[in-house]
Amino acid sequence: MHDVVAALVRLLSRQPGVGKRSAERAALHLMRNKETHLLPLIETLRIVAERVVPCAECNNLDVANPCHICASDRRRQPKQICVVEDVSDLWAMERSGMYKGMYHVLGGTLSAAEGRGPEALGIPVLERRVRAGVAEEVILATSTTLEGQATAHYLADALERTGVSVTRLAQGVPIGGELCYLDEGTLVAALQARRRMAC
Amino acid sequence: MHDVVAALVRLLSRQPGVGKRSAERAALHLMRNKETHLLPLIETLRIVAERVVPCAECNNLDVANPCHICASDRRRQPKQICVVEDVSDLWAMERSGMYKGMYHVLGGTLSAAEGRGPEALGIPVLERRVRAGVAEEVILATSTTLEGQATAHYLADALERTGVSVTRLAQGVPIGGELCYLDEGTLVAALQARRRMAC
Numbered sequence: 001m002h003d004v005v006a007a008l009v010r011l012l013s014r015q016p017g018v019g020k021r022s023a024e025r026a027a028l029h030l031m032r033n034k035e036t037h038l039l040p041l042i043e044t045l046r047i048v049a050e051r052v053v054p055c056a057e058c059n060n061l062d063v064a065n066p067c068h069i070c071a072s073d074r075r076r077q078p079k080q081i082c083v084v085e086d087v088s089d090l091w092a093m094e095r096s097g098m099y100k101g102m103y104h105v106l107g108g109t110l111s112a113a114e115g116r117g118p119e120a121l122g123i124p125v126l127e128r129r130v131r132a133g134v135a136e137e138v139i140l141a142t143s144t145t146l147e148g149q150a151t152a153h154y155l156a157d158a159l160e161r162t163g164v165s166v167t168r169l170a171q172g173v174p175i176g177g178e179l180c181y182l183d184e185g186t187l188v189a190a191l192q193a194r195r196r197m198a199c
Numbered sequence: 200m201h202d203v204v205a206a207l208v209r210l211l212s213r214q215p216g217v218g219k220r221s222a223e224r225a226a227l228h229l230m231r232n233k234e235t236h237l238l239p240l241i242e243t244l245r246i247v248a249e250r251v252v253p254c255a256e257c258n259n260l261d262v263a264n265p266c267h268i269c270a271s272d273r274r275r276q277p278k279q280i281c282v283v284e285d286v287s288d289l290w291a292m293e294r295s296g297m298y299k300g301m302y303h304v305l306g307g308t309l310s311a312a313e314g315r316g317p318e319a320l321g322i323p324v325l326e327r328r329v330r331a332g333v334a335e336e337v338i339l340a341t342s343t344t345l346e347g348q349a350t351a352h353y354l355a356d357a358l359e360r361t362g363v364s365v366t367r368l369a370q371g372v373p374i375g376g377e378l379c380y381l382d383e384g385t386l387v388a389a390l391q392a393r394r395r396m397a398c
Contacts, residue, residue, distance in 0.1 A: 001290055002262050008247050011240045015225040018217070024287050026214040030244070031251050031260050032306070038248050041210045045229070045241045048207050052230050061230050063201050088223050091200055107231070 005031070057129070059105040059122050061087050069103060077101040079136040083126070083155060085109060085143060093141065102135070109147035110154055121151070123158060130162045140168045204230070256328070258304040258321050260286050268302060276300040278335040282325070282354060284308060284342055292340065301334070308346035309353055320350070322357060329361045339367045 001009070005027060013023035030038040054060070055067035062068055069076065069090075080101025084090050085108060093099050106121040118124060130138065138159055142148035156166045172190035173182065182190075200208070204226060212222035229237040253259070254266035261267055268275065268289075279300025283289050284307060292298050305320040317323060329337065337358055341347035355365045371389035372381065381389075 001293075002251075002267070004243070004246050004250060004262055005260070008243045011236070011243055014228075014236060015221075016228050017221050017224060021287075022214075022216050024290065025216060027247075028260070028286050029213075029215050031247060034248055037210070037213060038244060042241060042244045042248060044203070044207045044210055045237060045244070047203050048226075048230060049233055049237050049241060051203060052201075061204070061227070063203055068201065087227050088220075091223065094200070 055105075058103045059107055059125075060090060060103060073102065078134050080139060081126070081130070081135045081137070082139045082141050084141050085148065085151075089141065089143075101137075101139070104129070104138075106142070106151070109142065109145075109151040111147060118154070118158070123155065126155075127158060127162060130159060130164050135164055137165045137167060140166065144171055254304075257302045258306055259289060259302060272301065277333050279338060280325070280329070280334045280336070281338045281340050283340050284347065284350075288340065288342075300336075300338070303328070303337075305341070305350070308341065308344075308350040310346060317353070317357070322354065325354075326357060326361060329358060329363050334363055336364045336366060339365065343370055 008027045008030075009020070009023045012018060012026050013020050015023075018026070030041065051063040052061050053063070053065050055062055055065055055070055057066045057070040060067040060069060064071065077100045080099075081104055082090075082093060082099060082101055083104045083106060084093065085106050087105055090103050090105055093103075104122065104126045106123075108116055108121060110116060110118070110121065126138075129135070138155070140152040140155055142152045142155075152168060156168075159166050170193060171186070172193055173179065173186065179187070207226045207229075208219070208222045211217060211225050212219050214222075217225070229240065250262040251260050252262070252264050254261055254264055254269055256265045256269040259266040259268060263270065276299045279298075280303055281289075281292060281298060281300055282303045282305060283292065284305050286304055289302050289304055292302075303321065303325045305322075307315055307320060309315060309317070309320065325337075328334070337354070339351040339354055341351045341354075351367055355367075358365050369392060370385070371392055372378065372385065378386070
């Protein structure tokens with residue numbers, strides 16, 4: 001394998017979830033399809049590198065700052081702020097079509113091991129924003145992993161002082177989920193939060 | 200999601216084995232790490248687009264034509280040609296460190312459904328190369344899938360007329376493989392090709 005190809009494989013395999021073999025297949029696919037895949041990818045990456053910036057308000061990634069969500073607070077609900085770990089979670093919320101409020105993107109979870117404290121997640125910025133703004137509810141939508149739960153608890157404590165209402169996404173059986181495949185933690189949470197059936 | 204980001208996700212998800220969610224994660228990872236990941240990737244892709252070409256002799260991909268393997272026939276064994284489906288298979292053979300001969304890269308398998316005939320796989324080129332050259336053995340190293348086996352049979356027939364010796368990689372239990380996880384086809388092949396133990 002030539003150095004140039006090896007360098008491409010190495011760069012591609014630095015993507016999350018892409019192993020060495022997948023990176024090799026991706027590199028070959030790009031090299032075999034120069035006009036239809038490789039050149040358009042270069043052009044798009046170039047535009048992204050040039051134009052995409054983090055939003056100073058919510059830390060979303062967009063070609064505008066403030067991002068299109070923060071900028072459209074008239075057409076959305078500025079009284080709600082949903083806190084997510086990453087932009088991909090914001091995308092998932094948007095896909096649901098259910099949520100019309102604002103966001104705060106943490107960019108990860110609190111981690112002593114990786115040296116990520118409240119500042120790195122923009123939590124002081126969020127607190128100032130809550131104090132200064134019109135938000136009445138902060139919805140914690142971090143993951144239900146250990147780290148996500150710990151971060152949610154930290155946020156609940158930090159935001160309590162601002163007087164805002166802090167809520168957390170419901171935890172339970174996912175829609176379409178089969179009970180036999182569910183872990184005990186999910187079943188415990190689903191049982192504890194059980195609700196009376198409407199007749 | 201902005202159009203530019205959506206375009207990047209779409210291009211990334213066109214890689215083999217990369218789904219929509221992985222492409223989203225990869226796009227975010229690139230945008231979050233512009234200096235260390237995005238810009239180096241653009242630069243390397245640009246160099247690859249500019250310099251990598253298929254080898255006219257064997258269809259390998261390299262920055263030289265003929266490729267570095269075809270060009271080094273003095274230091275390698277020109278009497279053997281190993282036929283592989285794709286460049287990734289050539290890389291796997293090279294990693295084994297065992298094979299020192301030349302290659303022919305088909306670029307796929309014969310497929311009536313996808314309209315890939317012998318010409319698309321460079322089989323006439325391979326036949327001419329065998330007739331005109333010094334090759335004494337052609338080793339068929341296509342996959343042991345239905346398509347790979349069919350392609351190997353076609354190649355064996357096509358090359359028989361040239362008088363060259365045509366061989367096929369041995370089929371059996373992979374090293375480190377546990378019998379209980381193996382499919383019946385592999386076990387049948389391994390049984391049929393069983394060999395007496397050396398004492």
